[in-house]
Amino acid sequence: MTGMAEWWDVGAQKVREARARGEGAFPPAAKSDRARWVEIDGPAGKLKLRTLAPAQSRGVYLHMHGGGHVLGAADQQDRLLERVADTTGLTAVSVEYRLAPENPYPAGPDDCEAAALWVSDHLSDFGGAKLAIGGESAGAHLAAMTMLRLRDKHGRMPFHAANLVFGVFDLGMTPSARNFGDERLILRTIDILKFGDAFLPGVSREERRSPELSPLYADLCGLCPALFTIGTRDALLDDSLFMHARWAAAGNRSELDIYPGACHGFIAFPTPQTFASLERQMTFLNEALR
Incomplete structure (x- = not known):
C-alpha cells in the first residue's frame, strides 16, 4: 500500500515530485x-506559510x-485545511518547513518555532486572538515540539488547543513501532527507522529519547487541551496511547479518539472513519476555542 519505490533508494526529492503528481498510495492533493x-x-x-482563510477569521x-x-x-492538504477554516473560523496556516535528509534536525523544528512566534505576534492580523496548533504524523511531532519550545525558550503558551493526529512522539520508537513489521499499511517499522536516520543522522536510538527530540519524555505540564487521534493498525499506535496518558497525568485536558482497524494516514481516504474523525477533530477545536 505504499505504491512507489523506496525514497531511500531513489532519493527523497524524486519521491516528493512523484507524490506531488498524485502517484503512490495517497490520493492526488487538490489545490x-x-x-x-x-x-x-x-x-x-525566507520561510513560506500557506494560508487558507474563512469568510470571517x-x-x-x-x-x-x-x-x-x-x-x-504545505500545499498538499488544502482540502483538509479548507474544512478547518470553514468549520472553526480559524485561518489555517501551514508551515513549509525544511525537510531531511537535505536539512536534518534542527532545521524543521526551528522553522516551525519561528512560524509559531510570528503567528503569535501577528494574531490580530488574522482577525482574532484564538490560536490552535496541529498536524499529522511527523507534523504532530513538530507541533508538540513547537509548544514545548515556546514554553521553555520563550515563556509562552499561546495555544488554546492541539490537534495531534497519528503522531510520532518517541523517536526512539515505542513498542508498536518496533514490532509492527513489514505489513504495507502506509507506515512500516523500516520506514520509521529510515525517517529517523534521515532526521537525526548519527544519533542513536536511545539518544533520540532526549526530551528535546521526543516529546513523550518531556515535562508536559502547563500545556493546552489536546486531542490524540489514532487507528489500531497504525505502527504509531503506542505513541498516541502513551502521549495521551502522559498529557493527562501532567494535569492537562486530553482526549483520545481510537479507530479500530484504521491504518496510518487513514484520514487521507474517503471512508466512514475518516468522516467521523474529521468531525470529531472539528468539534474538539470548536469546544476548546470557546
Missing part, C-alpha cells in the same frame, strides 16, 4: 484557489504537515 502564500523571516532565510490554526520529516509539503 484550493483560496490558498495564499505568505513569506516571513525564518532561521535560514477569529484566529489561526497553525498546521505542520506529515511525511516523516522527509516528504510532504
